[in-house]
Amino acid sequence: MDLFKIKTAQRLERCKRQDLEGVLRLVADYLVQAGTESDPRLQHDSFVGRLRLLQPLAAVCHTWRRATLPLFYQTAACYIKELPRSNSASRDSSSALTKTSSVPDSTPHHPGYIQRTNLELITSGGHQKFVRRLAIDLVGDVSPDQPIALLAEMGFGRACWPKIKKLRVSHWHGFKPSKPTAYSAESLARFNAYLLHTLPKLTSVKYNSSDDRRFYSEFPLDGLLASTLSRLTEVKITSGLIPDMCSSAFLPRLVSLILRSPIHAGAAHLPRIFAETLEHLHIGFSSTESIWGRFYVADDAQTVHFKQLQSLVLEYSEAIDDKRSISRAQKENRLYSASDSLEPAKTSSLYSYSSDDSGRELCGGDGCRGAQVTCSRARPVFSRLQHLSIRKYPFSIARVLQHFPIDSIPHISIRDIRKGWTSLHAALVTEMTSLRVHISQQFESKREEQQYQMWVNRLFSVSSRLTSLQLQASTTLPLTLPDVTGLTRLVSLSFSMMVDLGTVPNLLSRLSHLRQLAMHVYPRVSSWSTRNLGVLEGGDYDLLAQLPPLSCSLQSLVAYIGQETDGGYARRLTVDDDSDDPLAIERELAWIMARIPSLAVFKTEEWTSRAVRACIDELMVYNSIQPYVKHLSSVELAVWKY
Known part of the structure; x- marks a missing residue:
């Protein structure tokens, strides 16, 4: 029996340790990979730089080392950066910095460049079995011959890499005022041949160099792609050139x-x-x-x-x-502008065909x-x-959507559009279940912004199948939410624009299934006081206990105001505001939260979080309403970055 207890305790301890290592691996993997796929600003970050983030974690203890080191060796990384030719002092200081790192620096052998790689650590320790990816990151005027030389110098071609299936090549040439250097076709051919020889099990190729059209006459990895297409499972290319x-x-x-x-x-x-x-x-x-x-x-x-x-x-x-692209675009613009007045029900689709004179059916649209x-x-x-995303289309969005069964696609995203949103008639949107509309540019006039407000009103007024809606636009006036809404099935709603907080309570009371709401609150004034004159004025908090709940389904509320202060409760309302209360918006948010008994999480920026907490503490003082707002004591107030 004692032996059974000991073995059971050992198994439990082993499970706990394994769980800890699993969490550590997730954290470490996040440090290395976070944002590199979706955030363009991180596309130029080198893998070597990210691998350095793992070194302090590995130094904590044996358990942490065992969890993080396999991730450190998961990527064989090479980084080459051109240094300013005329600034020797800068070059020397950079070299001295990299020499102290556990990721070796090869700059002394190659003047004018910083070269970092973890290949020597991998090969000397016999860690090739962990390596899954080769990452080559180049910055500046770096010819294809240079990464080959570095790989050869580190013995990459002589070692065995049984598990490398992924290749990432990133080259940021920078902004050069002088005429760019054209790399020779011979060096490019050698680069492709070397990768093809050393990576026999390649299944994934990622290439990122949006400005390479100024340096090459053909896509830099054409040779590698041509020889590996039959076994590739993943190809991701961001380039100024079209691959063959x-x-x-x-x-x-x-x-x-x-x-x-x-x-x-x-x-x-x-x-x-x-x-x-x-x-x-x-x-x-x-x-x-x-x-x-x-x-x-x-x-x-x-x-x-x-x-x-x-x-x-x-x-x-x-x-x-x-040469015809400009005239064709102008012609299409006239065509699509004229078509915006068409009802979507009258347009054809892939599923409604018309027959031509020969009896064959034409695809719709x-x-x-x-x-x-x-x-x-x-x-x-x-x-x-399952997911359809249309980006940067400048004309009528309806002209693209008509080719898809929008009633059976769970998630539709329309991003970085200009005027194409005007064709998203309410009748068309009713067929969707999830929609994101992102208007990237500023509205050209107040009239256009008012048109957007009217479009939102119509969108909310009709009965719809939508369960998720995200709206994003650069507005100067606060968006007013309509009193009548047909979006009764909404579960998630997000406004990445300034919203009139005074119109939110009515919206919440009509959306009985809403669980998540995110909004950017207009910080200066709210229509609440004019719409609810006499309600909750003069500290009449007893009335709060008699008001019905706004929502019994909402669990997460994000309300970003974006007004920073010096740390105190300083007045941040301008002189033309009607309210004398410097915390009018925060108090209004607290009252809304008090009428949402299902609320579990409230997220906002740090200043608003402190101010709303102070307003909640004021409410909790009144014994007469405590039974009705007791949920506020358990609501998590989290700081959220917009």
């Missing part, structure tokens, strides 16, 4: 393709044979015609059908090297007709699509 992936390319295993490259007029279509396996696709287009030309051909037998595709991102950009694409029968090509 012709329509006949064979990619039977490709699962994820992100291609952020400029669009040439008459560029080859996407490879068609990989469509059976693709799950994530991010591709550019320059008009509705150019989208559907990639997905359809005249012969229906060759039309691709994305049976596995779950996420599709269509990103608009003007076609380059096309101006995009298919413009490309003269025909189909023999109505068959959806995006049958499993």
Whole structure:
């Protein structure tokens, strides 16, 4: 029995230790990987720099070391940065800094450059079994020969790398006023050949260099891609050049393709044979015609059908090297502006066809007709699509949406648009279940901003299937939420714009399923006092106990005001404000929270968090209302960065 207890205790201790190591691995992996996929500002960060963040964690104790070191060695990283040629002092100081690091510095052997890598640590310690990725990060005027020289110097080609399946190449050339250097085709060929020879099990290629068009005449990794396409499962390319992936390319295993490259007029279509396996696709287009030309051909037998595709991102950009692009864009703009007045129910879609004189059915929409694409029968090509994102499209969004079964796509995001939102009629939005609309540019006039307010009013007024709605726009006036709402199914609602706080209580009382609300509160005035004259004035807190709850479903409330102070409760209202209360907005927030018994978390910036806490403490003093606001004592007040 005692032996059983001992073994049980040992197993429990082992589980606890394993759980701790698992948490540590997650934390360490976050430090290395966080934001590198989605945040462009972090795309230029080197892996070597991020790996340094793991070193203090590994020094804590043996358990921490065992959890973090495999992640430290998971990436074989090379970093080469050009130093200013005319500033020797800066070069020397940088060299001295890197010499003290446990990530070796090869600068003394290569004057004019900083070179850092963890390859020597990996090979000397026999840690090749941990390595899953090769990361090459270049900054400045660095030719393809230089990373090859560094890899060869560290013995990369002589070692065995049985588990490297991922390659990341990042080159930020910088902003050079002088004429850029053109790297030779021979050095580029050597670079591709070296990678192909040393990475025989490559399945993932990521390349990031948006300004490489000034330095190369062809996509820098064309040779590597051409030789590995048949086994690649992931390709992510951000480049000023288009990779050579012709329509006949064979990619039977490709699962994820992100291609952020400029669009040439008459560029080859996407490879068609990989469509059976693709799950994530991010591709550019320059008009509705150019989208559907990639997905359809005249012969229906060759039309691709994305049976596995779950996420599709269509990103608009003007076609380059096309003298007609400007005139075509102007023509499309006139066409789409005129079409904004059309009701979406009157537009055609992939699922409503019309027959031509020959008896064959045409795909619906101006995009298919413009490309003269025909189909023999109505068959959806995006049958499993879960996420649809349309970015930077300057014309009528309805012209793109009409090609999708929007009533069966759970998440639709429309980002970085200008005037295309005007075609999102309420009747069209009612068919969606999740929608994000991001208007990137400032409104050109007060009239346009008022049009947006009217659009929001119509959006909220009609009955809809929406369960999640995110609205983001740069407004100068606070957004007023309408009194009538048909969005009764909303579970999550987010406003990344200034909202009139006085209109929020009525909204909450009508959204019985809402669990999450995030908003940017207009900091100066609220219409609450004028809309509710005589309510809760003069400290009549007893009335608060008699008011009905605003919501019994809301669990998380985010209210960002964004007004910083010097630390005290300083007056932050301007002289033209009607209220004499410096905490009017915070007190109003506290009263709203008091009428939400289901509330569990309130997030805001630090100043507002302290001010709202003070207002809640004032409410809790009154014994007569304590039974009705007791939930406030357990609400978590968290600081949140907007």
